[in-house]
Amino acid sequence: MHGIGEGVPRKDAWEKVTGQAEYVSDLALPGMLSARIVRSPYAHAWIRGIKTDAARSVAGVVAVVTADDLVGIDPFYGAAFKDQPILAMGRVRYEGEPVVAVVASDEWAAEAGAQAVEVDYEPLPAVLSLDAALAPGAVLVHEEQLRPAGHFHDLSDLAGRQGNIVHDFHFRRGQEPDAIFARPGVTVFEDTVTYPMVHHAALEPYACLADWQGGELTVHTSTQTPFTVRQELAEIFSLALSRVRVVVPYVGGAFGGKCYTKIEPLAVALSRHCGAPVQLCLSSAEAFRTARKPSARVRVRTGVRSDGTIVARHVEVHYVLGAYADVGPRVTQKAGYVALGPYRVPNARIDAYGVYTNTVPAVAFRGYGVPQLVLGYELQTERMADALGLDPQELRRRNLLRPGERYSPDDAPVDANLKQDLEQAAGADWAAVLDEPHTGRGIAISLKSTGAPFVSHAVVRLRADGSATLLASTVEIGQGARTVLPQIVSTALDIPVDQVRMLEPDTAVTPYDQATSSSRSTTLSGLACQRAANDVKEQLREIAGRAWGIDPTQVTVAAGGLAHGERTMTYAEAVRAKFGMNGGEIVGKGSYVGEVGDMPLKGITPFWETGAASVAVRVDPETGEVTVLKARSVADVGKAIHPDLVRGQDEGGLVMGFGHALYEEMAYADGQLVNGNLIDYRVPGFGDVPDSLETVIVENQDGPGPMGAKGVGEGSTTVAAAAIAAAVYRATGVVLGDLPLTPEKIWRAMLGVKARETLREAVQEEVGRIGS
Amino acid sequence: MKAPRLELHMRVNGRAVALEIEPRELLIDVLRNRLGLTGTKKSCDVEVCGACTVLVDGKTVSSCTYLAFECEGRDVQTIEGLADGETLHPIQQAFVDHQGLQCGFCTPGMIMATKALLDENPDPSVPEIKAYMRGNICRCTGYHAIVTSIQHAARETARS
């Protein structure tokens, strides 16, 4: 009836397989205009002048808008700092930055208008790499005083910029690792890995439909954070929050890329300027120029005793955040905090930095900075084990945090059985595959603080007929929230899941929810939903208790009704009993508000998300091409409310990580993004996924969410690339942590080892076989 | 230049449609903007991702890079034409039953490509499925569940 642990059909499935599901680009309003953006061709330049006359004279063009037209508003936005202008003001800071917007009656006219705009630039030296950004005397991407945005309590003490470093985070425990490293009996390992710039490539590019009507604003947008968007729009346009309505229909993939404000301020500014609804739908190529994942350089130094016990670790990580900070500072500290991994490290030091460069702004991305770190420490785990003559799993087991142990003293104890996760990941018998030449298996395990956005509210309205409507602002981004949250409510009320309907997020209607992010929704929004349903139940008990003249606590709730001894009452009867008619409804409220305190991230993580995966690869000894043969991932979710959806999240996250490991990288040449389209930027396809792809679900009911649930969706992404890199190491003997592991890089690395021998032997063998 | 216009007569999901269009109009825009059939999605815009897949005389095309006038006198099938009223086509049902979708943006194209695949090859092997579907990208599922959905769809289609 509720499908807990079994699954029910996705509530959105029918709409999605019939083409009825609506996304922002499918919406239309009367009198709606289209917009096109003119973008900077330079990574860094002064804007000397903009000629708009020709564009204005194009038939159908309604307005040509530049930064000069953004009058009477505060034209900056940003999740951490208000450092990003709606349209470039005097200066462009990355290739692809919006400079001019053309609004027209249709897309053709907007496009023709955009082509007629002339912008005069004076190119400036640009910083494109981490080293260039950190060099003494480097060109500064931002020189202005940065204004903290105030959207996160854990970013309340943002200090601002030093050179191109926009934010730093430091964590210390025990003694200085350097002092420990110098002790006798301690072997020190050092590894540096780099994680490339990658793009989310959600199938639905950014889209927003803004309708400014006097002081009332309605925005339909593809976002994971309707309430942050509302907040920022209210601040930019000086509107009361109650006058800004953000509505989110179905979202065509997000992966963190649709967290926080993106194109909404521009769409609203255009609608305000033109006095008509404006739809702004970016192309896929433009999406590449809107957001990406923070690239990173991670340096891990670890001191270990000969028995494999880790005694000290120093991690230095630089996240390259691009031209605007977005939420990068928060990624820097939240991920930086867990840089020690799932291990017990008595003496530790973490130094994490977020750095501006003249590249596409880096934003949240599934895994939130953690996959970059896991690559560093897990590739090192494999290498350490080999050097010490230990089994890598034994080395891991020796150092893994136990259930209930604390990552840091003030934080929540680890609510996962990491050893069990590791054993599950390592447990597959792939001997038949691994006996083949040029193959190898890699394993990685991770720990991620969810330190999730802290607030979720929910409302359950029990209707007069006993059916329920759930109001919650979790966005359906494909994860299945509109199925799982109703399951939770239906379980609490004990009514069939098809009797619970969940509305789409609408800030004017559905209650506040901080974000659909951080694998948090089933757990935290789920708690709010469960509590709202329980609130309804309490009110029903009151009604029955009053009707029957007994204490409400004596009323039992089951099978969609109320009972005491022989007496029963349906929910519909209870509502009628209260209001005396076929009408009225019972409104229940529920909230989740996280615990705030003076710890490293200013709050206790509500739960820990783990990742553990094992992959087997074959590496072509001549070309360096990697084929993934087998994959097994462990989803330690506490309780799988909908196991099929858990598998979907876990598999999707794993394959996304394979892309980062093997194929994906935004390539720059002379400051230009040269592969910002899906022809030249390769994401994983059908042929890249092994036939044997397996998710093992671990359920120990150890999460804080409904029925012991914990979040899922990022864990497998955090370990995918590290597991691949480890497998490549096993297959080739090459330690390569410079993603993506392209065939050419592997080939070059193998050349340095004994590849020539192998190659000659392989050739002889093949020739001998065929020529005989 | 002044936009020339031409008459277009085609059948869309079995219904005759007559429109005056410009030569430059793309099939996806005619379907979405003129006929309100927004199930067909625009994504990569470069014929790689398959979100805009529709069938013209039974063959898959990228409607984002296909001129509408090419459909003169032809049959166009879109995701909206697949179900029989409230009854889903076996392919649609298989995608529902086997989690062949998440965000749903690639789904219409996936299903239309599957339709063409199974019309051509009712019993495809896994390698054949992967080869044929090469031009359809899903960023959510990791493909595994889609392959399973297609296998089940093949079985169901064979049965019905």
Added chain:
Amino acid sequence: MRPFEHVRCVSAAEAVRAWHDAGNEAAYYAGGTELLLLMKQGLSRYERLVDIKHIAALGEIASTQQGVVRIGAAVTHRRLELSPELQRLAPLISRVERDVANVRVRNVGTIGGNLCFAEPHSDIGVLSLLLEATMTIQGLDQVRRVPAWEFFRGPYESAVEQGELLLHIEFPACREGTRTGYQRFRHHERPSCIAGVLLEPGEDPGNCGRAVVAIGAAGYVPQRSRSAEAALSGRTWREVAAGAAEAAALTAAESDPTEDLTGSVEYKRHLVEVLTRRAVLEAVGRMEEGQA
């Protein structure tokens, strides 16, 4: 996209005239899989598209009694893939076509469009060299024939001049006993390197009478390796297999790779060597298994 007019032609002469009437502002149009991408991005602008798909001869696949196969320029990739006639006359074509781009592009895109666009990573370029094809091109006043090895002039540049129309390509049907190997290295959407080998039996069926070795995607244009061909021709099959590595090394030495997103010059030259060797061994192996 800018407005344009669409002119549908039923003869090649009419099409060429229609092109010239537009005074350099026209483009021939068949599948549009490459052309429309450029037009959508505003990289190419035309006032007129001259539609050649309805010219009957351009849509034909035919063979003469002299053993010449002729493929009209407007034949789609998909027809090349599925044509029973081609599977008999030149089975390599359908084997290669199965993996060209994706099925939607193959349903619409044409062989002529692919050749004229001269995208450096094209499979068709390599195929045309392997099959020793000749292209027939019609201009305003003349029809001329260009062998495949003179057809590719540079990246995105073919022997077809402004206003000329590619009519068809012709090649000799593969002789009985011909065996082929075709290796493609595709890490990105388009291949980084392609190597094809065609081995024809000599008078003595125990010998390789003639070898064609062609590579593509590595450099700006597809090219043949005459030195590798010489090294393989006239040898026994066993010698061909044993000489695969040597032929591969000769091909790599003769190759002229260019760096792009799919690889450096050095790596591509290495791929040329690996793939050529594999293609030779594949061809010999197919012969042993009795496949084409």
